[in-house]
Each structure stands twice: as C-alpha cells, then as structure tokens.
Amino acid sequence: MQKGLIAAILLAVVVIGLGAFTRLTDAGLGCPDWPGCYGRLAVPQTAEHIEHAENAFPERPLEAHKAWNEMIHRYFAGSLGLLVVGLAGVALWRKQHRFIAVASVVLIVFQALLGMLTVTLGLMPIVVMGHLLGGFSMLALLFTWLLISQRPLAKNVRSGRWLWLGLAILVVQIALGGWTSANYSAISCQGLPLCHEDWTASYQVDAFHPLPERSGDNYEFGVLSHQQRITVHVTHRIWAGVTAFYLLVLALSLIQQRHSDITRGRASRLIFVLLMQVGLGVANVLWQVPLAVAVAHNLMAAMLLLCLISLVVAHYQSATLSSKRVLQKERHYGEIERANPA
Structure with missing residues (x-):
C-alpha cells in the first residue's frame, strides 16, 4: 500500500509540473474538446484526420505541439485518477483509512470535472485557479495518507495553531499564484521589489472579481486591463513576503525549541525549500518568466506545501509517541508496585 501511495505522490508531482507546463505554453486550449482531442483519443496526425479536426x-x-502538451497532461492525470481509485478500493477492502480513501476519490472526480470545465468554459480564471488548487490538494491528501499510514495520529491533542496558520497563509499564496497565472499577469511588473509603476495610485480591487467579463469566446491570454494585472501581480508579491517571513520565523522557532530530531529536520528542510522558492520568484522577474524557472516555481510551491504538512503531521505523531511513552512508564511502575507491595 505504501509503495502505491509513493507512486501516486510522484505521479501527482508530475501532473502538477505538466499542468504548469501546459498553462505556461498557452496550451490550455490546445485541444478544444474534452476528454479527447478534436474528437479523438490522440492528437490528429494524418492529413485526413487533421482536415476533419479543423472542419469540426x-x-x-490544430497546433500539434500545443495539442500534445495538453493530451500528455491528460494522460498522466487520467493515470493518476485510476491509481487513486485503485488505492482507495484496496483501503476500503482492508478497512483502513476509509475516510481519507473516500475523500481522495471524491477529490479526483471533482478535479476531473474542473479539468473539463477548464476547456469547456474557455480558461475561465476562477476555474483554472481551482484546477491548480485541486492538483495541490490531491498531492497534499496523498502525502498525508502516506504519513499517517506509517504512524497514527494522536487524539485529543492541543492543535498546533501556528502550524495551521502557516499552512493557511501558504494556501492563500498558492491561490494568488494561480490567479496571477490564470490572468496572464506574470510579467506585468518588471521591477523589484514591487513594480516599476506607481501601482498604489491605481490599485483595483475588481481585479479579483471571480467572474470577469470575457472579450470573446474564451479567456485565453487574459481579459483584465494592464492596471488590473499589475494589481494581481503586486498582491501576489506582497503576500509572498508575508508568507516567506512567517514560514521562516516558524521554522527557526521549531529548530530552537525542544522538539524531536524529526521535527527539527523537517523545519530545516522547510527553510531550504523556502529560500529556493524565493530565489525562483526573483529569477522569474529578472529573466521575464523563462519556462523552466516558471515550472520549477510551481513545483517548489508544491514542495513547500508538503514540508508544512509533514510538520503538522509530525506534531500530532510526536504527541502519539509521548502518550505511548507515558503509558509504558505507568505500566512499568505499576508492575514494580505489584512486585514490591509496601
């Protein structure tokens, strides 16, 4: 079961990377229908099939390279869906982790629905962002499933509110990144640390309207004005600063406190990944969002999410270990008292 979960996690990472690659190469509508491509299960290749596709x-x-980008992403996403359903079936049959197994199936079905709507609604930004968040959620759920299958969580434990707050802050930042990408705002600001223009005088809250009016048959290449895109981009950068500061302080405090070696090690990894992510963000600005760096920026955000989840789970697992140690000590002292009555 654990090998299957590891395979699913790796596949989910690949799907997230391919999703970013598809989005960044403007291939989201490379296939205008769903789930096939121009009515076929593969990209049309012969002259006859291409003519039929373009008539339909x-x-x-047809732009073959964009169509292949989109279909390869769908092939991997479909494989992930089948694997998740299979793992859930095994878990239900064994009566293990039934809640998370059912949740994974529900999420993968919902994610497939979002994939369909991404195409049929012409890259509507709220759907594109939701599809990105769905992919991150699937990865997070599978990773949590793997961790709790290795060691159970404690019950009635005081929640690690600072860890949960960090997780919430990061999720907001991922959503802002998705909104920036979905609205083609990645290169709207070319200066550092914020923007080359006086963005404060023209900050437009309506840039975050969930249902902007589209200017044609779809939302491809964005429908927001230049000032609205600057607003989206600057907001993403400001919240990135908030996220980086909070996560850095959180990780350093965990390292300094008397936590287990596991927790301190995971906190150290969080700092490393965080610094890598900040560096990739700066590189995106300086080098005008090169494809490789932009894809890496998406994947590093996924790694940040996994680092935080591992810390949250470690918090509850360490409580489980502490409870077991206390119980073992109580049993030990009880045996001593029974063996040596006063």
Whole structure:
C-alpha cells in the first residue's frame, strides 16, 4: 500500500509540473474538446484526420505541439485518477483509512470535472485557479495518507495553531499564484521589489472579481486591463513576503525549541525549500518568466506545501509517541508496585 501511495505522490508531482507546463505554453486550449482531442483519443496526425479536426473546430486550427502538451497532461492525470481509485478500493477492502480513501476519490472526480470545465468554459480564471488548487490538494491528501499510514495520529491533542496558520497563509499564496497565472499577469511588473509603476495610485480591487467579463469566446491570454494585472501581480508579491517571513520565523522557532530530531529536520528542510522558492520568484522577474524557472516555481510551491504538512503531521505523531511513552512508564511502575507491595 505504501509503495502505491509513493507512486501516486510522484505521479501527482508530475501532473502538477505538466499542468504548469501546459498553462505556461498557452496550451490550455490546445485541444478544444474534452476528454479527447478534436474528437479523438490522440492528437490528429494524418492529413485526413487533421482536415476533419479543423472542419469540426474551424475556430481553433490544430497546433500539434500545443495539442500534445495538453493530451500528455491528460494522460498522466487520467493515470493518476485510476491509481487513486485503485488505492482507495484496496483501503476500503482492508478497512483502513476509509475516510481519507473516500475523500481522495471524491477529490479526483471533482478535479476531473474542473479539468473539463477548464476547456469547456474557455480558461475561465476562477476555474483554472481551482484546477491548480485541486492538483495541490490531491498531492497534499496523498502525502498525508502516506504519513499517517506509517504512524497514527494522536487524539485529543492541543492543535498546533501556528502550524495551521502557516499552512493557511501558504494556501492563500498558492491561490494568488494561480490567479496571477490564470490572468496572464506574470510579467506585468518588471521591477523589484514591487513594480516599476506607481501601482498604489491605481490599485483595483475588481481585479479579483471571480467572474470577469470575457472579450470573446474564451479567456485565453487574459481579459483584465494592464492596471488590473499589475494589481494581481503586486498582491501576489506582497503576500509572498508575508508568507516567506512567517514560514521562516516558524521554522527557526521549531529548530530552537525542544522538539524531536524529526521535527527539527523537517523545519530545516522547510527553510531550504523556502529560500529556493524565493530565489525562483526573483529569477522569474529578472529573466521575464523563462519556462523552466516558471515550472520549477510551481513545483517548489508544491514542495513547500508538503514540508508544512509533514510538520503538522509530525506534531500530532510526536504527541502519539509521548502518550505511548507515558503509558509504558505507568505500566512499568505499576508492575514494580505489584512486585514490591509496601
């Protein structure tokens, strides 16, 4: 079971990377239908198939490289879906982790629905962002499933509110990154640390309206004005600063406190990944969002999420170990008292 979960986690990372690659190469509508491509299970290749495809979708001439980017992403996503359903079936049959197994199936079905809506609604930003968050949620759920299968969580434990707060802050930042990408705002600001323009005088809250009006048949290449895109980009940068500061302080405090070696090690990894992510963000600005760096920026955000989840789970697992040690000591002293009555 654990090998299957590891395979699913690795596959989920690949799917997230391919999703970012598809989005960044403007291939989200490389196939204008779903789940196939121009009515076929593979990208049309022969002259006859290409002619038939372009007659069926005259508004969207076939661009083979974009179509293949989209279909490869779908193939891997479909494989992940089948693997998740299989793992859930095994878990239900063994009566293990039934809640998380059912949740994983529900999430993968919902994620497939979002994938369909991404195409059928013409890259509507709220759907694109939701699809990105769904992919991150699937990865997080599978990783949590793997961790708790290795060691159970304690019950009635005081929640690690600072860890949960850090997780919430990071999720907001990931959502802002998704909104920036979905609205094609990645290169709207070319200066550091915020923007080359006087963005404070033209900050537009309506840039975050969930249902912006589209200017054609779809939302491809964005519908927001230049000032609105600057607003989105600057907000993403400001919250990135908040996220980096909070996570750095959180990790350093965990390292300095009397925690287990596991927790301190995971906190150290969080700092490393955080610094890598900040560096990739700066590189995106300086080098105008090169494809490799932008994809790495997405994947590093996923790694940050996994680092925080591992810390949250470690908090509850360490409580489990502490409870077991206390119980073992009580049993030991009880045996001594019974063996040597006063």
